[in-house]
Amino acid sequence: MFEIIKPGTKIDFMGKSKLFFIISGLLVLLSIVIIFTKGFNLGIDFAGGTVIQVRFDSPPKLDLLRENIKKLNLGDVVIQNFGDEREVLIRVEKTNQDLNAVANDIKKALSGSFKGNKFIVERVEQVGPQVGSELQKKATMAVIYALIGILIYVTVRFEFIFSLGAVLALFHDVIITLGAFSLASKEINLPIVAAVLTIVGYSLNDTIVVYDRIRERMRNSTAKINLIDLINQSINETLSRTLLTSFTTFLAVLALYLFGSEVIKNFSFALLVGIIVGTYSSIGIASALVYSIKNIKKA
Amino acid sequence: MKYKFRWAIIFIVVIGSLISLYPINEKIKLGLDLRGGMYVLLGVDVDKAVDAKLDTLVTQIKKDLRNEEIGFNFVKKEKDKIVIALKDNSVDKMKKLLSKNYPILKESSISENELLVEYQLDPKEVQKIKDYAVEQAAQVIRNRVDQFGVTEPIIQRQGEKNILVQLPGITDPDRALKLIGKTAQLKFYLVDDTVTSSDIASGNIPFDDIILYKKVIDKRTGKVIENTPFALKRDAVLTGDYLVDAEVRISSQFNEPYVLIKFDSAGAKLFGEITKNNVGKRLAIVLDNNVYSAPVIREAIMGGEAQITGNFTMEEAKDLAIVLRAGSLPAPVKVLENRTVGPSLGKDSIQKGIKASLIGLILVIGFMAVYYKFSGIIADIALLLNLVIILGVMGMFKATLTLPGIAGLILTIGMSVDANVLIFERIREEVRLGRTALSAIEAGFEKAMSTILDANITTLIAAVVLFQFGTGPVKGFAVTLSIGILASMFTAIFVSRTIFLQLYETKKSRKLSI
Numbered sequence: 001m002f003e004i005i006k007p008g009t010k011i012d013f014m015g016k017s018k019l020f021f022i023i024s025g026l027l028v029l030l031s032i033v034i035i036f037t038k039g040f041n042l043g044i045d046f047a048g049g050t051v052i053q054v055r056f057d058s059p060p061k062l063d064l065l066r067e068n069i070k071k072l073n074l075g076d077v078v079i080q081n082f083g084d085e086r087e088v089l090i091r092v093e094k095t096n097q098d099l100n101a102v103a104n105d106i107k108k109a110l111s112g113s114f115k116g117n118k119f120i121v122e123r124v125e126q127v128g129p130q131v132g133s134e135l136q137k138k139a140t141m142a143v144i145y146a147l148i149g150i151l152i153y154v155t156v157r158f159e160f161i162f163s164l165g166a167v168l169a170l171f172h173d174v175i176i177t178l179g180a181f182s183l184a185s186k187e188i189n190l191p192i193v194a195a196v197l198t199i200v201g202y203s204l205n206d207t208i209v210v211y212d213r214i215r216e217r218m219r220n221s222t223a224k225i226n227l228i229d230l231i232n233q234s235i236n237e238t239l240s241r242t243l244l245t246s247f248t249t250f251l252a253v254l255a256l257y258l259f260g261s262e263v264i265k266n267f268s269f270a271l272l273v274g275i276i277v278g279t280y281s282s283i284g285i286a287s288a289l290v291y292s293i294k295n296i297k298k299a
Numbered sequence: 300m301k302y303k304f305r306w307a308i309i310f311i312v313v314i315g316s317l318i319s320l321y322p323i324n325e326k327i328k329l330g331l332d333l334r335g336g337m338y339v340l341l342g343v344d345v346d347k348a349v350d351a352k353l354d355t356l357v358t359q360i361k362k363d364l365r366n367e368e369i370g371f372n373f374v375k376k377e378k379d380k381i382v383i384a385l386k387d388n389s390v391d392k393m394k395k396l397l398s399k400n401y402p403i404l405k406e407s408s409i410s411e412n413e414l415l416v417e418y419q420l421d422p423k424e425v426q427k428i429k430d431y432a433v434e435q436a437a438q439v440i441r442n443r444v445d446q447f448g449v450t451e452p453i454i455q456r457q458g459e460k461n462i463l464v465q466l467p468g469i470t471d472p473d474r475a476l477k478l479i480g481k482t483a484q485l486k487f488y489l490v491d492d493t494v495t496s497s498d499i500a501s502g503n504i505p506f507d508d509i510i511l512y513k514k515v516i517d518k519r520t521g522k523v524i525e526n527t528p529f530a531l532k533r534d535a536v537l538t539g540d541y542l543v544d545a546e547v548r549i550s551s552q553f554n555e556p557y558v559l560i561k562f563d564s565a566g567a568k569l570f571g572e573i574t575k576n577n578v579g580k581r582l583a584i585v586l587d588n589n590v591y592s593a594p595v596i597r598e599a600i601m602g603g604e605a606q607i608t609g610n611f612t613m614e615e616a617k618d619l620a621i622v623l624r625a626g627s628l629p630a631p632v633k634v635l636e637n638r639t640v641g642p643s644l645g646k647d648s649i650q651k652g653i654k655a656s657l658i659g660l661i662l663v664i665g666f667m668a669v670y671y672k673f674s675g676i677i678a679d680i681a682l683l684l685n686l687v688i689i690l691g692v693m694g695m696f697k698a699t700l701t702l703p704g705i706a707g708l709i710l711t712i713g714m715s716v717d718a719n720v721l722i723f724e725r726i727r728e729e730v731r732l733g734r735t736a737l738s739a740i741e742a743g744f745e746k747a748m749s750t751i752l753d754a755n756i757t758t759l760i761a762a763v764v765l766f767q768f769g770t771g772p773v774k775g776f777a778v779t780l781s782i783g784i785l786a787s788m789f790t791a792i793f794v795s796r797t798i799f800l801q802l803y804e805t806k807k808s809r810k811l812s813i
Contacts, residue, residue, distance in 0.1 A: 002669065002670045002671070002672070007727075007728075007731055053644070055643070055644075098633070098634070099634045099635075099636075099637060100476060100480065100634050100637070103637070104473070107473075120641060120643065121639075121641060122640070122641040122643060122644040123638075123639065123640050123641060123644055124472070124637060124638070124639040125637070125638045125639075126634070126636060126637040126638070127635075127636050128342075128633075128634070128635040128636060130342075130635065131340065131635045131636045135770070138768050138770075139768070141768060142764055142765065142767075142768035142769065145764050145767075145768065146760065146761045146764040146765075149760040149761075149763075149764060150757050150760055150761070153756060153757055153760060154757070157753055190769070190770070190771075190772070190773050191703050191706075191772065191773060191776070193769075193773070194703055194765055194769065194773045194776045194777070197761045197762075197764065197765050198710065198761065198762075198765075198776075198780065200761050201757060201758035201759075201760070201761030201762065202714070202758065204754075204757045204758065204761075205714075205717070205754040205755070205757060205758050206754075208750070208753045208754045208757055209721065209750050209754055211753075212749065212750040212753055212754075213750075216746075237728070238724075240724060241720050241721055241724045244670070244720045244724075245713075245714065245716065245717040245720050247666070248663045248666060248667070248713045248714075248716050248717075248720075249710065249713030249714050249717075250713070251659065251662045251663055251666065251713060252659035252660075252662070252663055252709050252710065252712045252713030253659075253709065253710060253713060254659075255655045255656075255658040255659035255662060255709065256655045256659065256706060256709045256710075258655075258658075259651060259654050259655040259658055260651050260652060260655040260705075260706070260709075261647060261648045261651040261652065261702070263332075263648065263702060264648075264652075264702055264703070264705075264706055267703065267706055268706065271706075271710065
């Protein structure tokens, strides 16, 4: 029998819960500090603006391109290679100009700059400022509604204390993932919100499995067993499953990150971070939180 | 076969999935991000539609007052109000007239001497005008797109004043955008020849004149090569509302395309009168406030046909004919959001997506087989079946596969073994407790059940919220994820259980390979 975790493994997770709380607390704090000081690199979905992806026949001189586009007075323009050297991504922050005019101006500037070097416009994405803020609102609401839905479900199936622990653990996962995004200056767009919500669902999945085991043990234990031991036992018993599933999911998403298209890279990055953080929080934080909240209530 | 019934269900599901997948390229539609195409969100400037309605009302009220011989100094639009200044105290007569002919107008204020009366549109009417403008704009755009020839376009009203246009597989997005966004308000104005070019330059023009420009752009360089101002009589003598047809012709003289427009009978009559009364004067043909041409009227034109010339390329002439035929937008539209993906990028995304999926799939399958040996292979069968079912359900609902959708599929590959892992770990526990193969299997499935349900339903909640609040590609992701969760529950709980039971029930002594 192949086993990552040998049966009868008894790691004292609860005993280390203080350490986990400190680590998590620091990570969350650090993430919040990073987010507040560094901010997010909001993609055009939320910030509004224009992104044009162009593919040239041969690698173009980016400096020349920058110069020519600067002449258009479009404000902040970011020009960078995307994937390979022949692909260029031009990003224009929101302007008051008509979206269509911005795109046409850039195309004109391109054909002016590179007479011999043919290019095709592969992608144009433009979001007006109004739509951007609307999408931002919608995305935030989506995350909040998802959390409320989960809160209700867990409360009904388990106990309110469990659902509180689960949702706190989810906040932990979401904040750290967003912190990683802020730190790496990775762009946040609509698909990232989808990724974050998936992390919410995924990490919760792990947590619920542990909770389930705790509930089952509570029901079945005849003798008065110490709650700490009971939680420890439950985490250990589900540990190999938690790690296994996280591992297979990690494998699949890693394939996506390494071999998927450029556009999907940020998305899979969020999932990779989320899977790691989510797995950790399900093992180290979620159940310990339930215990702590119970104790606080008693006190 | 003891489990005939179970096998029958599995068989039906698999065959059903395969059938609903055939032919796959017709059943599973690719999203715009994968097949290339255009997604445009247009905002209709509904306030302009209300404005235009007020303009028409002003003209009509003037006419009615004259007919009833009610003396007035002016009737004019002021922001969202119509202000009427009467000459003498005939306010009761006017009020009666207005309430009879214009029930949509409500008096909002009146001056003390009762000479200055303000009217406002009924808020309900304002809402109606706005609503109608959006509906009509969508209809006009639909007509234009139909004539442009795009397969499977989607034109849909969204929210209060937005219109969503999706054009898959479009090759010339610029042209499409121009065609969709053109207001195409055709108007005919008489040129005021009493105004000289120096008058125009100094701005010294009669109050009932307007200045519009003839703008000619060099097609190769994109530079404006001509920008001639025209002084025109403010009230248009004829509008495109009377138009019934527009087609492209080639002039025999210059071998250049022009657009021939045809009026309906009322329009033809009007056009005939105008040309008859204004021989020798110039008539400006104006589209969206841009003067196309201003030919001199040589004789009365009675046939109800007119030409729009203007240095067109064949393509431009065709597009102009399309927008004229399809009618004008009741209000200008603005591009709020535009996402266009070229076909080559889409192809690249699919190839890479399929490659990533296959690699992920092979890794997970290999891992399961190594870790759980024979049982792992059963889980792998369930996983493959899972994929077939997901694609089958997508085919059944004609769902759209987007790039994030592919990501959802890959994520599902990783997560879908979860239910089996949960079960297998339970079975291992039971085996350790010394149970026989069959009872371990039964206990394992039994005990894992509620965990699987709880764990998956919570993920499903997140997926449903994503679907509800997501747009476009994100919705695609939510769909694949939701279907994936449901399918994996079916395959893990039902399919692998059936396989296990079939294999182990008869041979009680057989050792579990897990």
